[in-house]
Amino acid sequence: MIAENSHISLNPTLKTTTLSSMEPKKAGKIAHLETKNPGILQKLIAMGILPGMPVTLLRRSPSYFFEVDQTRYAVDREIANHIYVSY
Template identity: 75%
Template sequence: MVTGNSHLSMKTITLCAMETRKTGKIDRLETKNPGILQKLMAMGILPGMPITLLRKSPSYLFEVDQTRYAVDREIANHIYVSC
């Protein structure tokens, strides 16, 4: 698990639970699969980064640091966002 700074006044949810067009900050990446964690980190998806969910279907399309990414539900469930 990789964590960032969390704020008590914000709620933390998975990327899957976010509403589209909402922005938050990546709170943590939580998975027991080192391959998924390594993939997300290599893509630049790191705690503390702002994230905007653009679309949920057919894949989770989101933007981090002016780059758009598409991942499936399994991967999106490992990205926790404070919003």
Template identity: 50%
Template sequence: MVTNAGQEILEKLWIDTVEGEDEFIELKKLGREGTINRLAKSEHVVISDNRVKLTPKGNREAKKVIRRHRLAERLLHDVLDVGVDDMESAACKFEHIISEDVEESICTLLGHPRECPHGKPIPPIRCCKEGKEIAEKIVTSLSKLRKGQGGKIVYILTKNHKNLQKLLAMGILPGVPVEVIQTYPSYVFQAGQTQIAVDKEIADDIFVRFV
């Protein structure tokens, strides 16, 4: 079992040596010598000439942490609409507490995203490969749907109180089936028996799950 501090180190090594150009990181640059020694003992890293490298075992573990971190970012960013600054620090905590099952659920919910909100790749695992035929995200904002696409509303972003109130008033609520009729110059969608036109800002707040 790798500690949180250990996972942090593995993440750093992954970013610099797997995604980056470096072959290793200098031991003193990483600091936390005790943690690194423990990682070396559990065969996640090797240390030679004060240079630290990932082992294949460490590589696998690092990949998982990275994946959880970036999935968490996606979740916070897309679904919970957390700002970029808060997202980063929250994702750092999230990555340590998400179990594999939860991770898989999040990945499926988000439609197996391939990149984090910063545009870096999210390492795919089995669930992603199996789910690959789903080209679109399972949950997405109405503004990202194309003409003819639709599903059920799963949630509405509640940060903008006024917009929320309007949507509630018109009966745009979780559980209502929607289908996009037009996306430009404004969004027009069918919700039950009613057609509703909204601007992009409001369409951004409505999240839909494909049926």
């Protein structure tokens, strides 16, 4: 945690969070995916939600609504917690 915090303070313009706590309407990139749940991971990578892709969160409620590259997706909180973004 401390390391993470110091990292953020060094780079105030770039921080890594889960998609669920990303600020809406900001452009970012997908940093990595949580790999502990193989089912969700498989779904995400099959749909092309991959590290390095540009991402913008459009809405957090009623579901997480976001754009990756040119495509829009809706996911629930559980899945949004598996996507890490940096912006």
